[in-house]
Amino acid sequence: MTESAPAYAETELSPSEMHRLHPLTPFLRSWRMLGAATAIGFGFFRDDLERLKFFWDALRGDAELSVLFKAAVVLFVIAAVLVTGAWLSWRATGFAIVDDGQGPGRLRFHRGLFVRQRSQIRLNRVQSVDVNQPLFARVLGLAVLQLDMAAGDDASVSLAYLSVKDAWSVREEIIRHTPNAPEVGALVGEHREDELVAQVSTTRLVQATLLESVSVLAFFVVWIVAVVVIGIVGSGQALLAGLSGIVPVTIAILVQLRKVLASILRDADFRLYRTPTGIRVSAGLTSTVNRTIDTDRIQGVRLEEPFLWRRLGWARVEVDVAGAADSTQAARLMPVADRPAALALVRSVTGVDLDAGGVRRAGRRARSLDPVGWRYLGVVLHEHGAVSLRGRWRRSRVYVPYARAQSVSVRQGLVQRRLGLASASLDMPKGIGSWQARHRDVAEAADLVAELAGRARAHRAPPARGSG
Amino acid sequence: MSDAAGDRLFADPELDWQSVSPALVTERRLPVAVLALLGLGLVVGGVVARLSGNGAGWPLVVLGLVVLAVAALLWWVVVPRVVAAWRYAEREQDLLVSRGRLQRRLSVVPYGRMQVIEVSANPVSRRLGIATVMLVTASAATDARIPGLPTDVAQRLRDRLAAKGEAAAAGL
Numbered sequence: 001m002t003e004s005a006p007a008y009a010e011t012e013l014s015p016s017e018m019h020r021l022h023p024l025t026p027f028l029r030s031w032r033m034l035g036a037a038t039a040i041g042f043g044f045f046r047d048d049l050e051r052l053k054f055f056w057d058a059l060r061g062d063a064e065l066s067v068l069f070k071a072a073v074v075l076f077v078i079a080a081v082l083v084t085g086a087w088l089s090w091r092a093t094g095f096a097i098v099d100d101g102q103g104p105g106r107l108r109f110h111r112g113l114f115v116r117q118r119s120q121i122r123l124n125r126v127q128s129v130d131v132n133q134p135l136f137a138r139v140l141g142l143a144v145l146q147l148d149m150a151a152g153d154d155a156s157v158s159l160a161y162l163s164v165k166d167a168w169s170v171r172e173e174i175i176r177h178t179p180n181a182p183e184v185g186a187l188v189g190e191h192r193e194d195e196l197v198a199q200v201s202t203t204r205l206v207q208a209t210l211l212e213s214v215s216v217l218a219f220f221v222v223w224i225v226a227v228v229v230i231g232i233v234g235s236g237q238a239l240l241a242g243l244s245g246i247v248p249v250t251i252a253i254l255v256q257l258r259k260v261l262a263s264i265l266r267d268a269d270f271r272l273y274r275t276p277t278g279i280r281v282s283a284g285l286t287s288t289v290n291r292t293i294d295t296d297r298i299q300g301v302r303l304e305e306p307f308l309w310r311r312l313g314w315a316r317v318e319v320d321v322a323g324a325a326d327s328t329q330a331a332r333l334m335p336v337a338d339r340p341a342a343l344a345l346v347r348s349v350t351g352v353d354l355d356a357g358g359v360r361r362a363g364r365r366a367r368s369l370d371p372v373g374w375r376y377l378g379v380v381l382h383e384h385g386a387v388s389l390r391g392r393w394r395r396s397r398v399y400v401p402y403a404r405a406q407s408v409s410v411r412q413g414l415v416q417r418r419l420g421l422a423s424a425s426l427d428m429p430k431g432i433g434s435w436q437a438r439h440r441d442v443a444e445a446a447d448l449v450a451e452l453a454g455r456a457r458a459h460r461a462p463p464a465r466g467s468g
Numbered sequence: 469m470s471d472a473a474g475d476r477l478f479a480d481p482e483l484d485w486q487s488v489s490p491a492l493v494t495e496r497r498l499p500v501a502v503l504a505l506l507g508l509g510l511v512v513g514g515v516v517a518r519l520s521g522n523g524a525g526w527p528l529v530v531l532g533l534v535v536l537a538v539a540a541l542l543w544w545v546v547v548p549r550v551v552a553a554w555r556y557a558e559r560e561q562d563l564l565v566s567r568g569r570l571q572r573r574l575s576v577v578p579y580g581r582m583q584v585i586e587v588s589a590n591p592v593s594r595r596l597g598i599a600t601v602m603l604v605t606a607s608a609a610t611d612a613r614i615p616g617l618p619t620d621v622a623q624r625l626r627d628r629l630a631a632k633g634e635a636a637a638a639g640l
């Protein structure tokens with residue numbers, strides 16, 4: 001919750017009680033701008049610079065050197081202005097954790113050089129505090145502190161940049177003010193005391209990622225061979241014809257490879273810690289992310305087994321957390337692990353055994369609608385949530401707690417109607433793959449809808465922390 | 469095959485289903501009328517072109533006739549049926565919205581999960597005295613929209629739902 005300034009205008013933070021962000025912040029903030037300025041400057045003076053192709057030529061005539069000098073001065077001035085601006089705005093930026101005994105502790109955040117912004121956050125509304133290190137910050141030993149707020153509040157606040165040490169100590173300070181503080185208290189003193197639960201070796205991560213994207217890689221190899229063969233054997237015209245197709249396909253392949261590489265970089269050095277309220281994930285090679293996952297806020301878990309992993313008995317676990325800042329990326333709870341370990345992990349965060357029996361499979365009639373995977377469609381209703389199974393080649397099991405289901409819906413297309421089938425689903429607040437009971441017998445679908453609706457109604461989500 | 473079961477699923481006869489106002493048919497027919505005018509224009513244009521001796525008029529006429537036929541189908545068959553299939557029922561704990569003719573859908577929304585109840589009306593529906601009631605939950609997948617309710621019914625429904633929602637308030 002961010003409240004606007006007026007009410008607190010009289011309690012302007014004095015510089016002494018205000019924490020500053022790290023002094024390198026202005027440079028880090030404006031490095032993009034500096035880059036842009038350099039590029040623009042280069043474009044601007046390119047014609048002149050071209051005349052300097054041979055530096056010795058330049059030395060002979062004064063005129064050209066003066067051009068170079070002018071360019072340097074202009075660039076320097078732009079850089080100086082940018083850095084000064086960034087520095088001034090850094091001076092005007094600061095934060096303080098206030099605990100004056102009245103009400104919950106607050107984080108006050110000042111920013112803005114010309115338009116002053118004074119916001120404050122009630123710390124009991126904070127859902128999680130993550131310490132992230134983007135690449136450039138990491139090089140300088142800096143970190144970003146990311147606060148996620150309870151749903152409905154302004155989604156997140158980030159303090160960028162702090163030194164890593166400060167970031168962790170501010171994090172602990174903030175956690176001390178959240179409602180669960182007493183139980184946390186003993187442990188917050190040192191984040192490194194969180195118990196390390198699991199860790200993924202880089203070798204295995206690379207193997208797993210390569211196995212998963214083996215089709216792309218195979219295509220890549222075939223493509224390179226084809227291009228080379230055309231290049232050697234083919235006539236000029238054949239080569240030309242081949243080349244016309246090369247560009248788009250190469251781009252497509254490169255995009256895929258980039259994805260593969262990005263996912264390896266993101267999940268490298270993956271560690272899972274148990275904290276008093278949930279789980280903390282730390283991962284990343286170039287940029288590191290520290291994400292705290294509160295088990296109470298989990299609104300979906302997915303266990304995936306890509307085709308080639310199944311032989312090796314590997315699986316991946318992803319979770320969907322309410323109110324998380326980066327909703328685009330379902331949080332990896334475990335990029336790759338042995339299946340039993342993955343199942344145990346799911347059991348520890350949700351209390352549900354994804355492998356439990358009692359699977360209600362879709363009937364034979366589903367066959368004509370899903371000839372490949374019909375045998376693998378199924379649902380399991382547990383006490384507090386439901387699991388849905390699907391996928392012949394790439395198996396996936398999705399678990400959602402009833403408490404987070406928003407509504408139940410069922411639909412029936414023309415073909416399904418003819419076959420006497422219908423598909424039911426639980427509508428979740430955004431998610432990793434939805435919970436669906438596909439192609440069920442109509443009567444069974446009706447039972448499912450009634451049962452799911454009843455259970456969804458009966459299960460209430462624990463109220464958002466501190467919202468009461 | 470077992471359509472009786474399907475009917476029971478999407479329109480349980482034991483419930484008190486409310487249908488939407490026939491005025492919605494009028495509203496939904498408006499775009500169809502535009503389409504019909506377009507078809508008519510094509511036909512007239514084709515005939516004129518033919519009469520003025522420019523030759524290539526027939527394809528236009530045929531296209532216009534096809535458009536007219538589609539418009540007629542929409543006007544007399546599709547729109548009335550779609551509107552007739554749209555209905556809702558209030559149960560003790562949740563609201564049911566059933567709709568669709570070719571692809572049937574039913575949404576069950578517990579009152580406790582409703583976050584916002586929106587009543588809206590565009591200029592045309594205001595003219596016709598109808599409004600749309602939409603239930604918003606934390607899930608974007610929830611598809612509980614009831615168009616074509618007479619304004620006073622819509623307002624009463626909104627108030628009723630709001631009261632029930634408050635009673636059942638169950639957070640996220």
